[in-house]
Amino acid sequence: MVIKSICAVKGVTAYGVKEGKFGLALIRASGTAAGVFTENLVKAAPIELMRKQIKAGKLEAVIANSGCANAYTGRRGYEDAVTMTEYAGSALGVDSVAVGVASTGVIGRYLDLSLIRRQCADAALNLISTPDAEDRAAHAIMTTDKRPKHALIKNEGFTIGAIAKGSGMIAPNMGTMLSFIYTDAQIEAKPLKEALKMAAKRTFNRVVVDGDTSTNDIALCIATGESGKVNAGEFSSALEACCRSLAQQIAADGEGASKLLEVTVRGAPKEAAAAKVARVVIESPLVKTAVYGEDPNWGRVVAAAGRAGVKFDPNAVSLWISDGNNQYPLVKSGEIIADLTKAKAAMHGNRVVFVIDLAAGKEEATAWGCDLTEKYVEINGRYTT
The missing domain is CATH 3.10.20.340 (ArgJ beta chain, C-terminal domain)
Incomplete structure (x- = not known):
């Protein structure tokens, strides 16, 4: 049974496309945003780009591909990551600098931009707030994962939902795991970043599958604010609970794992x-x-x-x-x-x-x-x- 999580958050729509090893997820949501990223010295192109774009503290959408990590790809890889945000921005009618981007897959390979452009257009036409659409997005970002990861925390007055992927090359040191977290809570960018950093420290950073820190680790959180203001302490605890659920699912789904x-x-x-x-x-x-x-x-x-x-x-x-x-x-x-x-x-x-x-x-x-x-x-x- 598909768990409705991000699509249970007010203001969020999603969709995903998967063709063999190559997938693309598109998630539309506007609000304050924060991110935590890998501390690996070899950072993938989308990480380098997002470390700059997240400083604005606001995102309108996220585009993420699987099958190619776009890591160790030099200047071309960085320009390709920018192009991905432009594809999403054009398809959704938003500024590309407010589009989050992430990649996962094989390191040292260039993106197939023609495939990504086509998949992005397909996903943009089908964005909707349903469990099936969310499950498609969660499956689209999977690589060696055996199952998608969803989490949902409902508190009085606000909801936090998330999807993630991760199975191998797992020893997040953040700040190949990707996590996209959404809430309808109204919270400013600075306290949102503080809450996300603490949640990552106590959850994602305590998961080890094989001891390898990926070049592509990223967790993004967007707050649409559609449910109004929240208590910062309650929100921080709920966000940690959401991330803990994802962390446990990633650990349980480690490559080849039986326990x-x-x-x-x-x-x-x-x-x-x-x-x-x-x-x-x-x-x-x-x-x-x-x-x-x-x-x-x-x-x-x-x-x-x-x-x-x-x-x-x-x-x-x-x-x-x-x-x-x-x-x-x-x-x-x-x-x-x-x-x-x-x-x-x-x-x-x-x-x-x-x-x-x-x-x-x-x-x-x-x-x-x-x-x-x-x-x-x-x-x-x-x-x-």
């Missing part, structure tokens, strides 16, 4: 320290392969935590494993109390959760990832051929 891996770190001196430990554990190949093999080798979890660069007493650490419903202790204040039969049973499902208490403070953070399987190698070993 969602979740790590919560408690008892840290600072939230940033807890997040750092959680990310190091999530991205550990030894932890990920143990989860895939349903091998309760929890020593790998403790070892990974120990190399995160956060100070704690190893003899004070406690650790639990869970399948999301039943939780079993493995270590209590440095003492091994693991029941390996129960621990292994907790790994049989499609979700494995580790909870670590460092006993070094009161802060906590959660990160998400997935197991590492042979399928990941198959997908990426032949990605361009």
Whole structure:
């Protein structure tokens, strides 16, 4: 069943076209806007363009293509990204400098502009606010994703909806994941940017599939303002919840993944320290392969935590494993109390959760990832051929 999310937001229409590996999504919505972007030194052309255009704090539409990342394509790639905004601007009757642009796919290839122009014209003629149109847009931006990602948060007085893609080359450091978020809340560009940056920090930046930060990571948020003013704190919490849902969906849909891996770190001196430990554990190949093999080798979890660069007493650490419903202790204040039969049973499902208490403070953070399987190698070993 398609979840109606962005099309549940007042003032948003969408559509998408997919032809083989090449797709294009077009989303129409006018309002204040903010964005967060990859921190990879090698930034795709649309990222370079959007870092400039987002400074105006307003967007009228977004155009996004899949199949070609338009990354490491030099001056021609930048000009092609500008051309994409011009295609969308012309088709929708808006200024191209107010059009957001994003790309995902193979790095080091040039865009097929004739295809993009045709797909853009097709999408523009079919823009509508329906679940089917949204699902078409979500499918249009998929590459190796097995399923589209939607999220919807309804608060009293406003709604936040989003779509995203992401399956491989996932270790967002933002600010190949794309996310387009919409709200009918009335909020100025500066507080919107602050809320988006914090949400990304606590959600997208805590997802690791394979440890590679893409050249194309981008999250854009547009506020149409059609539902009126909102409390900044309530909005920020709702936006974080929306992004958290997308982050979990991306982790669960990691390339070749069979299990969602979740790590919560408690008892840290600072939230940033807890997040750092959680990310190091999530991205550990030894932890990920143990989860895939349903091998309760929890020593790998403790070892990974120990190399995160956060100070704690190893003899004070406690650790639990869970399948999301039943939780079993493995270590209590440095003492091994693991029941390996129960621990292994907790790994049989499609979700494995580790909870670590460092006993070094009161802060906590959660990160998400997935197991590492042979399928990941198959997908990426032949990605361009």
